[in-house]
Amino acid sequence: MEQTRIEKIFNQFNHNTSFKTEKELISGHINDSYVIETQGEQSFVLQRINHNVFKDVPRLINNKILVSAHLKSKFKDLSEAELSRKVLSFVACNDGAYFYRDETGNYWNLSVFVSDSFTHDVVDSETVAYEGGKLFGAFLNLTSDFNPERLIEVIPDFHDMSFRFSQFEAALKQASEKRMERAKFCIDKVFELKEEMHILQHLKTSGQLKLRVTHNDTKISNALFDKNDKGLCVIDTDTVMPGIIHYDFGDAIRTICNTAAEDETNLDLVTFNVAYYKAYKKGFLETMGETLSPLELKYLPLGAKTMTFIMALRFLTDYLNNDIYYKTAYSEHNLNRSKNQFKLIQSFSEQLEHL
Structure with missing residues (x-):
């Protein structure tokens, strides 16, 4: 044959x-x-x-x-x-x-291949959130003594907010009127949140936040579980490179605490799950041990909001650029992803006092 x-x-x-x-x-x-x-x-x-x-x-x-x-x-x-x-x-x-x-x-x-393993696209229990937190926290803890300068930046400026804004503004200049009109709500939200979304970058640039080995794609589907939903292994390390811990914590939270898939179009189904946030954070802090500084700990919630925002911005930018980066299943796919993430930010902000 x-x-x-x-x-x-x-x-x-x-x-x-x-x-x-x-x-x-x-x-x-x-x-x-x-x-x-x-x-x-x-x-x-x-x-x-x-x-x-x-x-x-x-x-x-x-x-x-x-x-x-x-x-x-x-x-x-x-x-x-x-x-x-x-x-x-x-x-x-x-x-x-x-x-x-x-x-x-x-x-x-x-x-x-890790046999008898399973992934979750959407978290459906506090146990999965907790185990996910343990897995990604352990990954960051175990690599905390690895010199991040040994790694290349596989995607330069991957989480650099100023760079992402410059991409967005360039996309605005060449976007079609039709796509601009359809994306108006998301575009307005970007400018509304701009200043707050630069805080972590300023802390990183000034050296106040430690540069670490970070995974940079910590959605829950990049964690493997056994049949009893116990965490096994972190996968998909293509984007491992130097970064700050808030990138990994925040990107995990945006997937773990979204009550719907990231491209769900019924935004009434998209809310921020506080119970999952607390469960993930508990597992994360257990395996991070003493490697977190007080300043890193203080800004974990902002990491969640910032990483949700940056994904909303990236989906929106790609939509304005006629979908040249992310795989899409239909013409409005990236726009719907962006709307989804902005709805998650809204729900997160409304419940921030409970975190």
Whole structure:
């Protein structure tokens, strides 16, 4: 039987087994991923990294390898099988590199699939929120002694608010009248919140907030759970790079505490769940230990609001740019995502006193 394209790519890696089947994972906005079932017991995840978004894929992959190696060094008492369920494990190519570049210029990497694991797109219990907090808090705690300067900034200015505003303003200048009119509510909200949304950036730039290794994509679907909803492993480390802790805390909160999916169009269903916020924060602080400074702790709530805002801004900017960045299923998809996030900010602000 003739090999499929995915099988040929899979066989560039030193996995010591034989290909059986492939299944595409329909998740994520940027990359393409496939679960590879083999003739042996172990399955794998084959990922194509979008080099139009990530401009230096080899060094991005090096970031992932360095951080995984550092995390593994914290669990020296675990077997390889146990370790592969706590930390992402990557497989090298036959030539020793950790990425394969195909004939069309696409970059691929391979990781061990964590069997009997599950993800949540939307949190449905305080237990899941709490376990998610523990997982991402542990990730930040265990990497707190890793020098972030060893990592490249895989997407320069990823959470830089001034940069995101400049992108937004450039999009405004070239957007069609139709899209401008449809997006008026969101555009007005952006300018209304502009000053408050720069506070964390100013604290980071002035050095008042510690620069750390951060995950930078801590939506709940990037945490793996077992069948009992106990946290297993943090996944999707493509955006691991230097940052401040509020980016990771805030991005997790915006997904964990949204009572609906991030592209839900019925905004009456979009509210901020205070109980989930408290559960996540409890787990997060338990595993962060003593590594948080008083100033970092003080601004955790603002981190939640800021990261929700920045996603609203990015979805809106992409909509004004005719959807050139995020994958969309229909013409108003990015606009609806933006409206969704602004509704979440409104609900968060109304309940802030209870946090």
